[in-house]
Amino acid sequence: MPIELIKLIPWIPLLGAVLCAVCCMKPAWRKAAGPISVLSIFIPFLITCGVYSAASGLQGDDKVQTIYQWMSVGGFSVNMGYFIDPLTMIMLFVVTGIGSLIATYAMGYMKGERGYARFFMGVSLFIFAMTTLVMADNLVLLYLGWEGVGLCSYLLIGYYYEKPEAVAAAKKAFIVNRIGDLGFALGIFLTYMTYDTVSLSVVTSKAVAFLSDPNYIATSADLWIPFLLMLGAFGKSAQIPLYVWLPDAMAGPTPVSALVHAATMVTAGVYMIARLIPVFQLSPYALPTVATIGGITALFAGTIALCQYDLKKVFAYSTVSQLGYMFLGVGALSSFGGIFHLFTHAFFKALLFLTAGSVMHALAGQLDLRAMSGLRKKMPVTCWLMFAGCLALAGFPFTAGFFSKDTILAEAMVRGTGEHGSNLYFFLALMGLLTALLTAFYTFRLWFRVFMGPEHFEMGDDHGHSDDDAHGDDHSHAHEPHEMPWWPMNIPLVVLAFGAIFAGMIVHWTGWMEHSIETSTAQPAIALNIQTDPQPTPAYEIITVSNTTDTHDTATEHPAAATGHSAEHDRAHGIHILMMWISSFIALLGIGLAAYFHWLNRPLTDKVAAKFGMVVEVLYNKYYIDEFYDLVIVKPLRTLGHGFYRFDQAVIHGLVITVGYIPRLAGWSIQPTQSGKMQGYGLGMVLGVAIAALLVFKWAF
Amino acid sequence: MPETVMNSLTLSHFLMTGAILFCLGLVGFITRRNLIIMFLCTEMMFQGVVVTLVAFSRFHLNDTGQTFVIFVLTIAAAEAALALGLVVLLFRRKGTLDSLVWSQLSG
Amino acid sequence: MEQYLEYALYIASVLGALSLALMLPKERPGIRFIGPLLGTAAMGGLWLFLACSGIWDGRESGLASGSFIYYYLFSGIAIVSAVKVITHTRPVYAALWFVMVVLASSGLFLILSAQFMAFAMVIIYGGAILVTYMFVLMLASQSTSSDHASQAYEKVATEPIMASAAGFLLLAVLLSISFDYHSVDAARAPLDPANTDAALIESTLANRPLKAVKTFVNNAAGEPVEVISPAPPPNLDPTRLANAERIGLDLFQSHPLGLELAGVILLVSLVGAIVIAKTKVPDEQHAASG
16 A cells, blocks of 8 residues: 555545535435544544555655645744654554544444534544644644644534533633643744754654753753643643543543543643653653653542542543553653553543443433442443453453553653662552552442442433434333444444453564554654663753752663663563562452452442541542632632623723714714705805815915 | 095905805805795805906906806806706795705704 | 005904894894994995005006996995895895896996996896796795795794804905905906907908998899898997907807807706706695695
8 A cells, every 4th residue: 555645544534524514414414424434534544554564664754744835934834744653653543443443333322313413523523633633743733633632622522512511511621721732832832942843853853862962951941841741741631730621521422532532632642742752851850740740640530530420430530540651651751651551541441431331322321320230131242341341441461451551560660660760750650550459449340330239220311312213123122221233333342342352462462562662753762772871961960960859860860771781671571570460469459359349248338438438528529629720720710800801891891982982972063064954064165165265375284 | 545546446356346245145045044045145156256257357358257257157047947947846845945844864 | 554454354254244143034133223234334444444555556457447436336236235135034035136236246347347248147147047036936935925934934044153154254264365465466467469459350350340341142033132231330449359259259269168068058957947847746745734
């Protein structure tokens, strides 16, 4: 397959979006939107597969595929160009592959909805923006995709625009993302000022050159760029402190949650940091900060997920938590770990969300864990599909999640121990382990609650779509839970389940991804460290001299950490093996605890929960973070805005009104002259002539 | 007073008469409400202009001034015919010659 | 006294405006004699000033001696009549006073030795146009003559003060321009040598008949018939052109296009007048009442 086809990848979904928009026009055409959308995502997936080997082998300038010059202002020019390397290809795999599976599922899930075509228009548009994001050759184009996915996220969260909470969630997502995007935009500006270009390949190669230059002195821009970019990544990928939008975003349709808010869009931040890791390395605090925020977010969101009763909320917090893992991974300089986890997470989280969607569908919109139990008889397929997803999420040995999570934890542990070891990374690794326990526990808490135990369920109040023809093979009981049809809903899930179980194994044992990511620009530090000696570059020393010891060790050790020295390598290998054992144990422990508390002995759970009522209450209310933000940010802003509004009403508006009165007053004063009486006009003429004569002849103007 | 002083009539004198006639016609046009009188006043303004033209003609020894009086007469005659026809028309509509009756353009 | 001329003009204008404002018809007329008194004072004072100021010393008017008396006479008549035209509450009388204005200005034309104009004025204005006005006035006032309430518009002037002020402001400006000493200086232009009687006779009227000529022309039967051309006036000076002759020459030689246009305008107005006269108008009053 010719490599040029890759240029078509973003445009096919865009075409699909336009066709879907056309489909919106006539009710008869609306049914066509689903297949169009699926095709518009599936064809890019086929292209991705077809050109994979050719694209991965691109070298040097061939990696940049330019379509046309987008804009050129003075010395600043931006191309509509794509940067093709293995990292991009993996992201494309995730976006188009998972995207087409989820879109296929959505064909069944959304059947009979009023905004069917609108939904698929949004999905196709989202894929366009997301592929643009991951393929962008420069930061401006990346920003285009970045904002594009934000827009599509807004549109899709607000899909049920009649529901106030959906609208509020959409707005919340949009506004919180604005905060992050502001940082991102500033970061791009600063990057342009510093590197004089926005091209990703140039920026990263320049950063690598700076890193390898012992005489390079880091500027303050080098320190600030990563933090500004990081802000964007935290906003988009829902990390502390900007994570609050993601749980609310579950107000959108479930396939959207699976596609946008679990598998693809929220990982954009991880992708961006992995892509720009040399730039982040220039600042000694950037990657530790990323790792710390990631670790804290992972644990924090994990604890919240423990006590949520809303099916999708649990998965939402779980997503936040897993994203934290990814950040921990890239923060620990293991972009492979981050991307690997991104890859596997896309499979199993999409699977989990979609099975949750099936449950929700079956129970007519019911999402409350307390209102369902023992559904495995009613929905056996869904039950076991979700089980596969849960295993992967919990990190059950040899599932996908197990390998990727283990990679991250082990890399963090490698950073945290050894001769250059940092306490920070050590603690982060421990936090990761604790999070892994929590993850296993809350995941299986959910699964046992829903599918095990005595059969009991309450239908939701969303009868609207249990009466339509969405349930083609199900005529007998519209008010009973029922299994989803195989096509188009369960088949994609089976594919995802295979991915969730085996993707990790394939990647781990074949090692193709590790190899390709390490050779891509995402991990130039490795290439760098092969050729330079492992002692810290002077650029870091300059900064560390004047700073606290807390960051000193992290700053000094990391170029050394990835060294190719065999002793270090052996130590890392040992830690990997060790971490595998530990995390297997932890996963099994978590699953066991969950089984005990939520399957075998539920009354005991209630007793324990009652005993720790306070804690449960706090966790159930998500640490009151929303309330806290409301109090600290929203309320003062609202008060301020109210004040401004008052000011506007009184002063600005008053001023405008006053200005408006002037012509009215003028009109009012000369209105009587337009009386329609001939004499009045005659008088005006006479006065005019007299005054003109006076001016011309007497004063000789 | 010397005879010569009394005897000196200049262009200005005639211009003054013309101007006075013109301005009186103007004032009349503004103040009177009878449509016919208003047109009469415009004729009076013509009269002032005619006096001015003839005076100029005489003092500048150029016959074109008087020639133009003929044109003024032509216009006055044409205007009288048309305007009076219109006045009769208006009068037939409203039964009055008051110009204020026709102030429908009032803003 | 030259320096006071300007002020005299302004004072006269203001007084004139006041008097006119007082004289214009009002709903409640004040003291009747003040207006005319003021107007007379203003006009008389100005004339006295002009006559006695001596600023025209040594200026040859070129008019017949003693014509200044006629100037003041006709001017006075014209102005007084004009005031009567705009102050009289009865339209017919206003029209008659306008005839007076025309006659007086014809007198002024005679002073200015524009005889043709003077008589043309009397015939066309005083005769034709004013008669048309009278006809229309009678036609219009016929139906409503009995209705005195509807005649209020004749009795009350609109905006008398503003109108007088504006009119006399314009008058003051015009007067101060026309009495500007320096501009008056160039008032008398030398006669264009190509425009002298002799030159005109030489160029265009070389063989004009100066006495009756007898010629013979064959009639239809072929017999010669004696034709006598009209005799010229007995006091005709062969070296001078009459006023009418000069105007005719100027009109037909210098302004042929204007002449044609004037003819077109007359034709158009003729057609227009007929169209207007034939227009059928719904009688709103009758329609409303009946």
